[in-house]
Amino acid sequence: VAMSALLTIGEFSRTTHLSVKALRHYDDVGLLRPVEVDVASGYRRYATAQVPVAHVIRRFRDLDMPLEQIRAVLEAPDIAARDRAIVSHLERMEQALEQTQATVASLRALLEGGGAALAVEYRAAPLTPAIAIRDHVDWEHAEQWLGAALNELGDALSGGASIRAGPDAALFSPEFFEQHAGEVVAFVPVDGEVAVAGGLELVDIPAAELAVTVHRGPFSDLDQAYGALGTYVAEHVLASAGPIREHYLVSESDGADPAALRTEVCWPIRRIPDARGAQL
Amino acid sequence: VAMSALLTIGEFSRTTHLSVKALRHYDDVGLLRPVEVDVASGYRRYATAQVPVAHVIRRFRDLDMPLEQIRAVLEAPDIAARDRAIVSHLERMEQALEQTQATVASLRALLEGGGAALAVEYRAAPLTPAIAIRDHVDWEHAEQWLGAALNELGDALSGGASIRAGPDAALFSPEFFEQHAGEVVAFVPVDGEVAVAGGLELVDIPAAELAVTVHRGPFSDLDQAYGALGTYVAEHVLASAGPIREHYLVSESDGADPAALRTEVCWPIRRIPDARGAQL
DNA sequence: TTGCTCCTCACGTCACGTGAGGTGGC
DNA sequence: TTGCTCCTCACGTCACGTGAGGTGGC
Numbered sequence: 001v002a003m004s005a006l007l008t009i010g011e012f013s014r015t016t017h018l019s020v021k022a023l024r025h026y027d028d029v030g031l032l033r034p035v036e037v038d039v040a041s042g043y044r045r046y047a048t049a050q051v052p053v054a055h056v057i058r059r060f061r062d063l064d065m066p067l068e069q070i071r072a073v074l075e076a077p078d079i080a081a082r083d084r085a086i087v088s089h090l091e092r093m094e095q096a097l098e099q100t101q102a103t104v105a106s107l108r109a110l111l112e113g114g115g116a117a118l119a120v121e122y123r124a125a126p127l128t129p130a131i132a133i134r135d136h137v138d139w140e141h142a143e144q145w146l147g148a149a150l151n152e153l154g155d156a157l158s159g160g161a162s163i164r165a166g167p168d169a170a171l172f173s174p175e176f177f178e179q180h181a182g183e184v185v186a187f188v189p190v191d192g193e194v195a196v197a198g199g200l201e202l203v204d205i206p207a208a209e210l211a212v213t214v215h216r217g218p219f220s221d222l223d224q225a226y227g228a229l230g231t232y233v234a235e236h237v238l239a240s241a242g243p244i245r246e247h248y249l250v251s252e253s254d255g256a257d258p259a260a261l262r263t264e265v266c267w268p269i270r271r272i273p274d275a276r277g278a279q280l
Numbered sequence: 281v282a283m284s285a286l287l288t289i290g291e292f293s294r295t296t297h298l299s300v301k302a303l304r305h306y307d308d309v310g311l312l313r314p315v316e317v318d319v320a321s322g323y324r325r326y327a328t329a330q331v332p333v334a335h336v337i338r339r340f341r342d343l344d345m346p347l348e349q350i351r352a353v354l355e356a357p358d359i360a361a362r363d364r365a366i367v368s369h370l371e372r373m374e375q376a377l378e379q380t381q382a383t384v385a386s387l388r389a390l391l392e393g394g395g396a397a398l399a400v401e402y403r404a405a406p407l408t409p410a411i412a413i414r415d416h417v418d419w420e421h422a423e424q425w426l427g428a429a430l431n432e433l434g435d436a437l438s439g440g441a442s443i444r445a446g447p448d449a450a451l452f453s454p455e456f457f458e459q460h461a462g463e464v465v466a467f468v469p470v471d472g473e474v475a476v477a478g479g480l481e482l483v484d485i486p487a488a489e490l491a492v493t494v495h496r497g498p499f500s501d502l503d504q505a506y507g508a509l510g511t512y513v514a515e516h517v518l519a520s521a522g523p524i525r526e527h528y529l530v531s532e533s534d535g536a537d538p539a540a541l542r543t544e545v546c547w548p549i550r551r552i553p554d555a556r557g558a559q560l
Numbered sequence: 561t562t563g564c565t566c567c568t569c570a571c572g573t574c575a576c577g578t579g580a581g582g583t584g585g586c
Numbered sequence: 587t588t589g590c591t592c593c594t595c596a597c598g599t600c601a602c603g604t605g606a607g608g609t610g611g612c
Contacts, residue, residue: 005514015510230295234285
């Protein structure tokens with residue numbers, strides 16, 4: 001390294017704004033190794049040529065990129081692969097920024113309005129033939145996974161001979177909520193004959209008695225509908241096991257903006273009480 | 281709790297979108313206690329009246345607010361105090377968002393331009409009388425602390441009889457960089473007699489031989505100047521112990537926008553080499 | 561030569577997640 | 587009655603920070 005001189009860990013720390021403890025840690029995990037380590041004393045020596053790499057690491061850490069991902073970026077086989085990894089991370093970051101802004105807005109709304117009480121109604125849903133994609137999904141990837149799956153189902157419908165018999169929808173297992181990871185089924189109700197291929201399957205969504213409410217607005221507020229439903233069901237009827245359903249009456253794929261979204265949330269119940277309040 | 285019904289931990293999880301593990305944790309640390317716990321079985325029972333509190337907790341956790349801070353918000357003595365705590369957190373969040381956007385921009389710049397080589401010059405700084413505020417500061421609070429301290433010094437100058445003899449400046453101890461916490465001294469050079477009061481003191485900033493470079497642009501890129509300086513010093517002269525100085529030639533308090541900022545960074549060196557390369 | 565820098569353990573932190581192994585409720 | 591829900595440890599995770607106790611470099 002022609003013009004490269006050596007720096008002690010303290011000098012390298014001041015030069016890169018990484019703490020000494022962080023530098024030792026990056027050495028331990030092999031993310032940023034000093035060019036030289038004194039065999040007798042263990043003293044680390046960094047080259048001035050390592051300063052730019054350290055700066056890149058610091059930037060990514062400021063953005064909370066995990067060390068493993070940073071390593072992947074730094075070790076990318078070629079510049080093109082490296083740049084792809086970086087760009088995709090930046091895109092995820094910018095999405096996360098939007099997410100945070102949405103959460104801030106939603107928190108403000110929650111603290112001001114408190115949320116007008118949502119109307120809850122009962123519905124007996126019949127057995128429903130549908131095309132579906134199912135997978136074990138975790139909480140953080142759910143929205144993205146669902147968007148992709150529903151897109152795929154929509155494409156399959158427009159290509160084939162079958163007819164859509166209802167809006168985009170999904171089934172969420174209890175584990176998905178309770179462990180923030182579990183089975184999710186994206187589905188679209190269909191009429192008539194369907195040829196399935198790829199990851200798609202033809203399923204019968206079982207009949208169910210449901211308590212239903214409609215949420216208007218972005219998904220970041222969807223928990224309000226769940227709160228209203230869970231509360232209503234606990235206070236008025238008996239809940240039953242089984243997945244919770246969502247129907248995407250107006251969704252982003254319709255080109256609607258977040259405030260205009262309409263999502264139906266359906267909570268499975270034991271039996272719909274009759275009008276007189278008696279139960280058979 | 282008149283109309284309030286009880287929910288199992290699983291039902292409460294589905295209603296609030298908090299995982300069962302998280303709910304148990306919030307019980308353990310006393311952040312969100314179930315209204316009732318079965319003595320024999322240990323089963324937790326939550327009231328429907330607790331759903332809104334859970335939603336607030338979830339929002340704050342989505343924003344990465346620490347549990348202790350959430351507890352403080354929830355236990356605030358009165359609504360006004362609670363709202364103040366929330367608003368101040370939201371303001372910090374929005375600042376952090378700007379920070380992140382700045383980091384993204386700076387990373388992009390770093391990956392594209394790489395940064396044109398910065399010019400480094402030598403300077404023999406004389407002993408400088410100054411008014412100063414010193415404190416043990418940690419990394420994350422440094423920018424805010426420094427802004428406040430320099431403001432205070434500016435106010436003291438405009439009120440008194442002394443004359444400013446140089447731009448706003450600061451001294452940073454090695455520990456500040458190496459451990460991300462250490463002594464920082466905010467100072468303004470002055471001429472003539474000065475009456476000091478409050479947290480201010482009158483100090484003589486010691487004379488020093490320095491390697492100096494000027495950074496143009498926002499503070500998020502300042503590490504580039506440090507990289508250039510640390511590298512230059514390692515390759516050309518001997519570094520010396522002692523604090524690093526920053527001079528805020530054009531600062532935000534001048535009403536300049538971030539891209540127009542000019543900050544001088546000064547790295548202490550053992551001895552300025554003479555023009556012929558010989559050392560006395 | 562002195563003290564200052566650097567070293568290596570070992571353990572702590574924060575907010576849960578991950579099983580293991582077991583009991584109670586409908 | 588069966589299995590499903592819920593329980594409590596104990597330990598792991600991630601990216602370092604916090605000392606303690608000690609040696610080497612200028």
